[in-house]
Amino acid sequence: xxxxxxxxxxxxxxxxxxxxxxxxxxxxxxxxxxxxxxxxxxxxxxxxxxxxxxxxxxxxxxxxxxxxxxxxxxxxxxxxxxxxxxxxxxxxxxxxxxxxxxxxxxxxxxxxxxxxxxxxxxxxxxxxxxxxxxxxxxxxxxxxxxxxxxxxxxxxxxxxxxxxxxxxxxxxxxxxxxxxxxxxxxxxxxxxxxxxxxxxxxxxxxxxxxxxxxxxxxxxxxxxxxxxxxxxxxxxxxxxxxxxxxxxxxxxxxxxxxxxxxxxxxxxxxxxxxxxxxxxxxxxxxxxxxxxx
Amino acid sequence: xxxxxxxxxxxxxxxxxxxxxxxxxxxxxxxxxxxxxxxxxxxxxxxxxxxxxxxxxxxxxxxxxxxxxxxxxxxxxxxxxxxxxxxxxxxxxxxxxxxxxxxxxxxxxxxxxxxxxxxxxxxxxxxxxxxxxxxxxxxxxxxxxxxxxxxxxxxxxxxxxxxxxxxxxxxxxxxxxxxxxxxxxxxxxxxxxxxxxxxxxxxxxxxxxxxxxxxxxxxxxxxxxxxxxxxxxxxxxxxxxxxxxxxxxxxxxxxxxxxxxxxxxxxxxxxxxxxxxxxxxxxx
Numbered sequence: 001x002x003x004x005x006x007x008x009x010x011x012x013x014x015x016x017x018x019x020x021x022x023x024x025x026x027x028x029x030x031x032x033x034x035x036x037x038x039x040x041x042x043x044x045x046x047x048x049x050x051x052x053x054x055x056x057x058x059x060x061x062x063x064x065x066x067x068x069x070x071x072x073x074x075x076x077x078x079x080x081x082x083x084x085x086x087x088x089x090x091x092x093x094x095x096x097x098x099x100x101x102x103x104x105x106x107x108x109x110x111x112x113x114x115x116x117x118x119x120x121x122x123x124x125x126x127x128x129x130x131x132x133x134x135x136x137x138x139x140x141x142x143x144x145x146x147x148x149x150x151x152x153x154x155x156x157x158x159x160x161x162x163x164x165x166x167x168x169x170x171x172x173x174x175x176x177x178x179x180x181x182x183x184x185x186x187x188x189x190x191x192x193x194x195x196x197x198x199x200x201x202x203x204x205x206x207x208x209x210x211x212x213x214x215x216x217x218x219x220x221x222x223x224x225x226x227x228x229x230x231x232x233x234x235x236x237x238x239x240x241x242x243x244x245x246x247x248x249x250x251x252x253x254x255x256x257x258x259x260x261x262x263x264x265x266x267x268x269x270x271x272x273x274x275x276x277x278x279x280x281x282x283x284x285x286x287x288x289x290x291x292x293x
Numbered sequence: 294x295x296x297x298x299x300x301x302x303x304x305x306x307x308x309x310x311x312x313x314x315x316x317x318x319x320x321x322x323x324x325x326x327x328x329x330x331x332x333x334x335x336x337x338x339x340x341x342x343x344x345x346x347x348x349x350x351x352x353x354x355x356x357x358x359x360x361x362x363x364x365x366x367x368x369x370x371x372x373x374x375x376x377x378x379x380x381x382x383x384x385x386x387x388x389x390x391x392x393x394x395x396x397x398x399x400x401x402x403x404x405x406x407x408x409x410x411x412x413x414x415x416x417x418x419x420x421x422x423x424x425x426x427x428x429x430x431x432x433x434x435x436x437x438x439x440x441x442x443x444x445x446x447x448x449x450x451x452x453x454x455x456x457x458x459x460x461x462x463x464x465x466x467x468x469x470x471x472x473x474x475x476x477x478x479x480x481x482x483x484x485x486x487x488x489x490x491x492x493x494x495x496x497x498x499x500x501x502x503x504x505x506x507x508x509x510x511x512x513x514x515x516x517x518x519x520x521x522x523x524x525x526x527x528x529x530x531x532x533x534x535x536x537x538x539x540x541x542x543x544x545x546x547x548x549x550x551x552x553x554x555x556x557x558x559x560x561x562x563x564x565x566x567x568x569x570x571x572x573x574x575x576x577x
Contacts (some may be wrong), residue, residue, distance in 0.1 A: 006400075006402065008396075008400065008480075008481045008482075009396045009400040009401070009402035009405070009481075010402060012392045012393060012395060012396035012400065012481070012485070013392070013393045013396045013397065013405075013408060015388070015389040015392060015393070016389040016390060016392065016393035016412075016452050016456060017393070017408055017411070019385075019389060019445070019448055019449050019452060020411065020412065020415060020449050020452050020453070021411075022445070022449070023423075023427065023445050023446050023448070023449030023450075024415055024418065024423050024427075024446075024449050024450070025411065026426075026430065027423035027424070027425075027426035027427040027430060028418065028422055028423045028426070029426075030426035030429070030430065031422060031423055031425050031426040034425065034426060041429065087321070090314075090317070090318065090321075093314065095311065095314055095315070098318075101318050101321070101322055103560075103561065103564055104321075104322040104325050104326060105321070105322070105325055106560075106564070106568060107325060107326070107329070107557060107560060108325060108329075109571075110506075110556050110557065110559075110560045110567075111553055111556060111557075112509065112510040112512070112527065112528050112552070112556075113510060113512060113528075114510075114512050114527075114528040114529075114531055114532060115528075115531065115549055115552055115553055118531070118535060118545065118549055119328055119329070119332050119549055119553075120328065122332070122335075122542070122545075122546070123328050123331070127344060128343050128344045128347045128542075129347075130327070130328065130331060130347065130348075133347045133348065137348075164324075164325065164328070168325065169571075172568055172571075172572055173572050176572050221417075221419070224419065225419045225420060225421065227512070227513050228512045228513070228528075231512075231513075231516075232532070245421070246421055246513075249421060249425075250513075250517075253425050253428075254517065259425065259429070262425055263425050263426070266421050266422055266424075266425055267422070269419070269421050269422065270418065270419065270421070270422035273417065273419055273422075274417065277417050
């Protein structure tokens with residue numbers, strides 16, 4: 001029954017494979033090899049072994065960029081996943097017209113991050129921005145800040161923007177999951193006298209555990225790759241307070257022309273992301289989301 | 294939860310609960326919408342008014358700021374570039390992705406597992422693990438500052454997800470479909486084109502929405518590979534515009550509104566498809 005070797009299948013996969021190999025696979029391998037050299041991006045390449053990697057571990061800004069990114073991820077998990085869950089819970093209560101709210105919460109997700117970044121840079125503007133103006137009109141002038149320009153407010157301010165964009169996205173995913181739950185489950189719960197709180201925490205959340213897990217992974221990996229928001233709103237400032245791996249990489253490679261070092265940083269980041277992916281697979285409960293009902 | 298529960302006791306308590314619910318939801322909606330509304334009203338004001346009364350409604354809704362921003366901001370060029378880049382990218386992702394997905398799902402060949410594993414890798418590899426070397430490869434091949442400098446990586450980045458989603462769709466199609474077509478003497482390509490592709494439509498539209506949004510919004514590569522003003526896409530074009538008119542707030546607000554409003558209109562018109570396309574794309 002098995003067919004002989006045949007060229008057709010290869011012709012079908014060739015365009016995708018070649019395209020991917022050329023634009024992604026080859027550059028990954030090249031980045032890895034660049035990381036063992038000192039190179040400005042032009043001219044001579046000097047082999048330096050693991051020097052770039054050793055330098056990375058001694059580079060305070062680089063090490064701090066991981067601290068910053070974990071901080072950012074912690075905020076975004078809270079502002080995207082937790083808020084997304086809360087919104088999904090609210091939207092699946094049995095009220096009319098929730099479709100309209102769903103559209104409203106999802107809208108920011110449609111905008112390019114660059115647009116969002118500029119818009120929010122204005123919202124945070126110290127002179128005419130919405131936040132300070134609102135605080136002023138509430139008589140809370142002492143609460144005003146130069147939100148993106150102060151060490152203690154910069155990171156949370158950027159995270160809030162990310163929450164504004166993605167909370168609706170996660171809400172939509174969780175909403176879709178909650179819709180899968182059979183109606184009988186709720187009916188049984190209500191017959192037993194369960195309150196809406198109990199329904200939310202005991203039924204809705206456990207039954208979309210698989211989606212929450214996917215959401216967490218997306219949020220963490222997305223956090224690592226954040227760039228646009230930071231580049232436009234703070235560009236790593238003030239005083240490197242919001243320097244993250246990606247903004248730092250771009251500076252090292254394209255401003256300092258330190259391609260070898262930048263490549264080593266990129267390789268390290270790839271390893272970290274891969275580890276997180278693997279860890280996630282290991283840690284996840286085997287039967288998450290397959291609760292019986 | 295279900296309506297019957299509430300209907301059975303149409304109490305005062307329920308009405309209070311409902312009023313509270315709508316109040317909270319309205320407030321949340323305002324939080325999501327107000328920044329965008331503020332952007333639009335500010336775009337009709339003068340710089341002075343933006344400073345002196347940031348919350349107020351503009352004295353008159355005058356599109357002068359918009360037309361000025363459109364003209365001096367080169368916006369038509371950026372919009373056209375985004376349109377070209379995005380549509381070419383999406384077309385090729387759909388073509389290459391569906392061809393590969395068909396082969397991975399319905400044809401047997403040596404090395405298919407390995408090649409599929411390569412695309413799994415692609416699902417997880419962040420842009421940062423390859424953009425540095427990609428930059429120098431493109432420089433070496435004189436691809437920078439051409440449309441291909443964006444189109445090629447956008448296609449490559451979109452393919453892993455496309456292959457997976459479409460393969461999943463293909464796997465759900467019955468085997469008999471292939472066998473009977475082959476009995477009728479159809480070649481593999483005819484089966485792909487005439488039988489499978491039309492059945493893949495829902496998957497294709499998810500992939501199209503997902504890749505269109507990604508390439509429309511992409512920023513980092515656009516920033517690194519395109520310096521030529523006449524080839525910039527909307528995200529980087531806006532960046533160039535804003536650095537030139539850094540304190541010209543009403544112009545910046547106008548430019549932002551010009552880009553945002555069409556996107557919101559598209560979303561409101563097609564939100565059902567967009568949302569299902571996006572969530573399906575990210576959940577599979």
